[in-house]
Amino acid sequence: MRINRRWTRKPNLQTSKVFLNDDITASSSRTSESASLDLEHEVVSCVLSRAGSFMSQYLPSPSSSFSPPKTLEHNIEALKHQFGTPQLVHYAHKGGRFNLHHDWYDEPQTTTRGGRPWNRAASFFVWLEDACRGGETWFPAIEAPAVGGFESDGSLRRGKEEAQELKLKWRELEDGDGDGNSGGGTVFTPRNGNALFWINLHHNGTGDWRVAHAGLEVLSGVKSAMNIWPRRYF
Numbered sequence: 001m002r003i004n005r006r007w008t009r010k011p012n013l014q015t016s017k018v019f020l021n022d023d024i025t026a027s028s029s030r031t032s033e034s035a036s037l038d039l040e041h042e043v044v045s046c047v048l049s050r051a052g053s054f055m056s057q058y059l060p061s062p063s064s065s066f067s068p069p070k071t072l073e074h075n076i077e078a079l080k081h082q083f084g085t086p087q088l089v090h091y092a093h094k095g096g097r098f099n100l101h102h103d104w105y106d107e108p109q110t111t112t113r114g115g116r117p118w119n120r121a122a123s124f125f126v127w128l129e130d131a132c133r134g135g136e137t138w139f140p141a142i143e144a145p146a147v148g149g150f151e152s153d154g155s156l157r158r159g160k161e162e163a164q165e166l167k168l169k170w171r172e173l174e175d176g177d178g179d180g181n182s183g184g185g186t187v188f189t190p191r192n193g194n195a196l197f198w199i200n201l202h203h204n205g206t207g208d209w210r211v212a213h214a215g216l217e218v219l220s221g222v223k224s225a226m227n228i229w230p231r232r233y234f
Helices: 043-054 072-085 160-169
Strands: 017-022 024-028 033-036 087-091 098-101 117-120 122-129 130-136 138-139 170-172 186-188 195-199 213-215 218-221 221-226 231-233
Touching: 043 072, 043 122, 072 231, 117 130
Parallel strands: none
Antiparallel strands: 017 024, 033 087, 087 221, 098 213, 117 231, 122 195, 122 221, 130 218, 138 186, 138 213, 170 186
16 A cells, blocks of 8 residues: 555644543644545545454454445445544654554543444554654564464474564564663564554453553654554444
């Protein structure tokens, strides 16, 4: 997926905000710009439909139906129900970051029609631009996946080239790396066209703190990504 340059031009982009104390507000903890993406755009609707198909394998049935819409006529309405509004996030200056946070709401939100409660069941984070140094996504509670395949005896193995490729995608955070963080956990490197997926909620609807994460400081260049938050209805 290639980024549409119109999405990263003013006035589309505005200062990114956070949900704090039941209010949506700007915060020094998040220094980026963002914009809502048009569900009627063919690329956006295509990505969301594919995301819905993927998530039907992983999310429990109470998360609502994630089956792709059958006809174009109700495609947009179905996507709104499943995902809300996807978000473009853009880091275009040195120091852009998003401190440690979680994607789910502490209390379920309600739909404007019918007042049905929902929360962010999972997250897709799709990189669209990776022309930057720094800017990794850090999960402090997630142990870095071993760079290795499995032999028949259970030991890890991979070829040298494949191991090097995986190391470019994720690694363990070293002490003092990024913004002076304490180290540990896993950082994922921005790679244009790649995506991260994780589940935010336990089966009982409460948030899973293991997937708290941060966008580390962009040291130079530009990073852009697409946030997709599928909903779980209660």
